[in-house]
Amino acid sequence: MNQPEGYADDIVKGFLISSMVWGFASVLLGVLISLQIAFPDLNFPPYFSYGRLRPIHTNAGIFGWGIGSFMAFFFYITQRLTKTRVWSHGLARFQLWLFNIVIALAAVTLLLGMNRSKEYAELEWPVALLVVVLWVIFSVNIMMTIAKRREEQMYISLWYIVATLVGVAVLYLVNNAMIPVSLTKSYSAYAGANDANVQWWYGHNAVAMVLTTPPLAIFYYFLPKSTGVPIYSHRMGMIAFWSLIFMYLWTGAHHLLWTPVPDWVQTLAMAFSVMLIAPSWAAVFNGYFSMNGQWHQMRENYLAKFLIFGITFYGLQTLQGPSQAVRTFSAFIHYTDWVPGHVHMGTLGWVSLVLFAAIYYTVPKVYGREIYSVPLANLHFWLAVTGQLIFSITMWIAGVQQATMLNASNPDGSLHYSFMETLIELYPYWYGRALGGIIYLVSLLIFLYNIGKTIAGAPKAVAQNA
Amino acid sequence: MLEKNALLLLLLATVTILVGTVVTMVVPFKWINDPKLAIASVKPYTPLQLEGRDIYIREGCNNCHTQTVRPLLSDTERYGEYSKTGEFAYDQPFLWGSRRTGPDLARIGGKYPDAWHVKHMKDPQSMVPRSNMPKYAFLDRPLDTSLTEKKMQALKFPYTPQDLAEAKGKTELAALVAYMQKLGNDIPWRQANKAAVVGELKNPFQDNLSVLPEGKALYKEHCAQCHGDKLQGEVGPKLSDMDKPDAQVFTTIFSGSPNAGMPAFGDTLGKERTWKLVTFLKHQQRH
Numbered sequence: 001m002n003q004p005e006g007y008a009d010d011i012v013k014g015f016l017i018s019s020m021v022w023g024f025a026s027v028l029l030g031v032l033i034s035l036q037i038a039f040p041d042l043n044f045p046p047y048f049s050y051g052r053l054r055p056i057h058t059n060a061g062i063f064g065w066g067i068g069s070f071m072a073f074f075f076y077i078t079q080r081l082t083k084t085r086v087w088s089h090g091l092a093r094f095q096l097w098l099f100n101i102v103i104a105l106a107a108v109t110l111l112l113g114m115n116r117s118k119e120y121a122e123l124e125w126p127v128a129l130l131v132v133v134l135w136v137i138f139s140v141n142i143m144m145t146i147a148k149r150r151e152e153q154m155y156i157s158l159w160y161i162v163a164t165l166v167g168v169a170v171l172y173l174v175n176n177a178m179i180p181v182s183l184t185k186s187y188s189a190y191a192g193a194n195d196a197n198v199q200w201w202y203g204h205n206a207v208a209m210v211l212t213t214p215p216l217a218i219f220y221y222f223l224p225k226s227t228g229v230p231i232y233s234h235r236m237g238m239i240a241f242w243s244l245i246f247m248y249l250w251t252g253a254h255h256l257l258w259t260p261v262p263d264w265v266q267t268l269a270m271a272f273s274v275m276l277i278a279p280s281w282a283a284v285f286n287g288y289f290s291m292n293g294q295w296h297q298m299r300e301n302y303l304a305k306f307l308i309f310g311i312t313f314y315g316l317q318t319l320q321g322p323s324q325a326v327r328t329f330s331a332f333i334h335y336t337d338w339v340p341g342h343v344h345m346g347t348l349g350w351v352s353l354v355l356f357a358a359i360y361y362t363v364p365k366v367y368g369r370e371i372y373s374v375p376l377a378n379l380h381f382w383l384a385v386t387g388q389l390i391f392s393i394t395m396w397i398a399g400v401q402q403a404t405m406l407n408a409s410n411p412d413g414s415l416h417y418s419f420m421e422t423l424i425e426l427y428p429y430w431y432g433r434a435l436g437g438i439i440y441l442v443s444l445l446i447f448l449y450n451i452g453k454t455i456a457g458a459p460k461a462v463a464q465n466a
Numbered sequence: 467m468l469e470k471n472a473l474l475l476l477l478l479a480t481v482t483i484l485v486g487t488v489v490t491m492v493v494p495f496k497w498i499n500d501p502k503l504a505i506a507s508v509k510p511y512t513p514l515q516l517e518g519r520d521i522y523i524r525e526g527c528n529n530c531h532t533q534t535v536r537p538l539l540s541d542t543e544r545y546g547e548y549s550k551t552g553e554f555a556y557d558q559p560f561l562w563g564s565r566r567t568g569p570d571l572a573r574i575g576g577k578y579p580d581a582w583h584v585k586h587m588k589d590p591q592s593m594v595p596r597s598n599m600p601k602y603a604f605l606d607r608p609l610d611t612s613l614t615e616k617k618m619q620a621l622k623f624p625y626t627p628q629d630l631a632e633a634k635g636k637t638e639l640a641a642l643v644a645y646m647q648k649l650g651n652d653i654p655w656r657q658a659n660k661a662a663v664v665g666e667l668k669n670p671f672q673d674n675l676s677v678l679p680e681g682k683a684l685y686k687e688h689c690a691q692c693h694g695d696k697l698q699g700e701v702g703p704k705l706s707d708m709d710k711p712d713a714q715v716f717t718t719i720f721s722g723s724p725n726a727g728m729p730a731f732g733d734t735l736g737k738e739r740t741w742k743l744v745t746f747l748k749h750q751q752r753h
């Protein structure tokens with residue numbers, strides 16, 4: 001990596017700025033919809049009502065913030081691990097434009113109520129088609145860069161990148177199969193229980209191929225970079241890689257336990273979900289063991305703190321997830337607030353903390369600056385973790401409480417509470433979650449301020465990068 | 467070797483991903499929606515119902531309401547018989563949802579009269595105090611039917627010119643209500659499951675004034691939306707000077723009166739609370 005001037009880092013910059021904008025939008029909308037649940041008068045239909053805003057929140061979060069950053073880091077990491085400049089700079093620049101156009105189109109069309117209703121695949125077909133174009137040019141560019149690489153060995157991060165490119169393509173194409181009616185309306189090509197099974201095969205593997213493999217690629221690259229210690233075991237990483245991408249695809253039906261989807265599909269999903277603990281925790285251990293003898297860095301190095309907390313939340317997430325995939329526990333917490341608690345430990349804890357670390361590391365590098373303020377980065381860290389924990393913990397308690405009330409019965413066998421009686425008790429928790437969300441939003445503002453100041457700051461004195 | 471051959475890595479990763487995909491996603495197509503699982507009484511949507519369904523999708527109702535009843539007591543006692551594959555044969559897309567911020571709607575059809583739904587959609591809190599559902603008063607606007615026929619064709623649903631005409635001149639709200647009234651109403655479960663009243667129908671709380679406060683609270687929560695705060699009648703008839711035997715009042719509340727649009731409350735309330743309600747109602751009449 002002795003000639004960084006050869007790398008096309010303007011692309012990295014463009015994607016990073018875009019993803020931070022969309023990430024901010026997503027969290028802002030998250031706070032708004034969390035308030036709408038607690039105070040229904042904050043719905044302003046037709047456009048600004050919960051039913052239309054929630055999909056915009058999830059799309060801005062997963063695709064704007066998640067995929068946007070992943071594109072930035074895939075370009076950053078791939079160029080460095082292959083010691084090769086991106087295959088086509090022009091294509092990458094086009095991709096940056098298209099990416100922002102697609103996300104903006106997604107937000108506008110969803111606001112207008114053009115929505116296929118399938119979670120994380122809501123976009124109507126013309127927008128979905130643009131997503132496909134976006135993904136194809138991205139994949140070709142990355143694969144060609146790898147093909148022309150000047151470093152023979154492919155580090156584990158590249159493996160995860162390759163799997164992500166293939167995985168997302170397969171998932172997206174299959175689940176978006178549709179019958180068009182007009183430019184703004186289409187119907188799913190599958191019906192009923194089939195549609196459900198396809199959707200959650202897609203949905204859970206969006207978790208695998210978007211919220212797991214890309215952050216893992218990033219984690220495996222930036223942990224050694226940030227701490228200066230090599231990853232504990234490349235071999236363990238590779239074994240975990242194959243078992244992870246093998247097992248994930250069997251587990252979609254754990255979202256459909258107790259529904260009319262065939263029992264054997266549910267049972268397979270349950271079994272493979274529990275087995276997934278092994279490859280998931282292999283990554284966690286790889287992170288922890290790399291830190292052996294280096295734990296003092298948790299005090300001194302804010303990047304290590306973000307990364308290790310991130311992988312820890314990943315570890316918790318991959319224990320909680322499999323437990324939710326067990327029929328008896330699912331019967332209890334499925335459909336309750338417990339699940340948003342799970343989701344946001346993953347998105348706000350695991351994915352976002354790893355992305356923050358990677359951005360803090362990368363921005364000074366690609367702009368040739370020093371980070372503006374480490375104390376502010378530490379403040380960001382603590383507020384983000386606090387906000388996220390308040391969010392998840394209130395939702396877990398709310399979920400268990402509602403589940404308990406929904407199941408309570410009278411001596412004569414009738415149910416003790418009506419649905420509304422259980423809902424009314426949730427308000428205090430919803431206030432709590434909104435508070436957690438606001439704290440997270442504040443932490444994000446501090447982060448953005450710090451990054452903005454860094455970019456606006458003076459170039460690094462020692463111009464070793466010039 | 468794999469560390470060095472990108473193409474091989476790409477191919478192997480693809481194959482690895484496809485194994486689970488084929489077994490758990492492709493193969494089940496053979497099992498699900500098998501003609502043997504069809505339910506004869508479940509018919510495709512009419513043009514009006516389909517338009518209503520599209521409004522349900524457009525407004526994202528599925529973000530808060532599920533449409534599958536699981537074979538678990540807390541579900542079946544609350545919503546009715548559990549869901550079967552055949553019920554969803556015409557659902558493109560499926561609308562099972564993943565979060566029950568509001569109650570499940572798979573069995574909502576026929577539970578309330580249309581007038582209840584219209585009032586509820588315009589101002590949910592007026593029917594269900596402290597509900598957190600948004601107000602959908604704006605749906606009281608003309609339904610756009612320019613695509614209706616194309617939609618029916620795209621889904622290969624049968625229709626007649628009358629069916630299409632039926633959808634014209636309606637409001638979006640009317641279409642949405644028509645859709646909701648179909649849900650779970652085309653399988654013969656409601657009749658079959660009608661809470662049978664067994665044993666002697668004798669009010670255990672007759673003249674027991676101590677249950678009146680609870681009876682009143684139950685009335686406020688479950689009945690007032692339709693029968694009025696002061697029993698003066700609104701969506702449902704006036705109850706203030708009702709003069710019917712206890713046993714008959716009990717049966718109407720417990721098992722409902724589907725033709726008149728009165729829901730059955732036996733599953734929600736159980737016998738004891740139903741009798742308390744009866745006692746409260748009869749007590750009002752004596753004044």
Ligand code: HEM
Nearest residue numbers: 027030031033034058061062339340343347437440441565
């Ligand atoms: C502080 C920030 C955030 C707040 C306050 C927030 C709030 C919410 C709320 C209220 C919901 C709806 C829960 C329900 O259905 O009951 C939700 C859903 C969701 N959010 Fe967020 N969110 C935040 C950040 C994010 C971010 C950054 C992402 C993605 C990277 C994200 C991804 C999701 C997903 C995937 C769901 C759907 C969950 C499900 O289907 O169960 N959220 N969020």
Ligand code: HEM
Nearest residue numbers: 207211254273276317318321322324325334343346347564
């Ligand atoms: C071994 C790993 C995991 C397993 C087995 C697992 C399992 C599950 C299960 C069973 C549900 C459905 C809960 C319900 O609706 O009752 C769920 C929901 C979800 N999980 Fe996980 N989880 C895992 C890891 C993760 C990770 C790492 C993330 C990263 C963010 C994540 C994000 C989500 C999201 C976004 C949903 C909500 C989907 C929706 O309902 O819209 N999960 N998970």
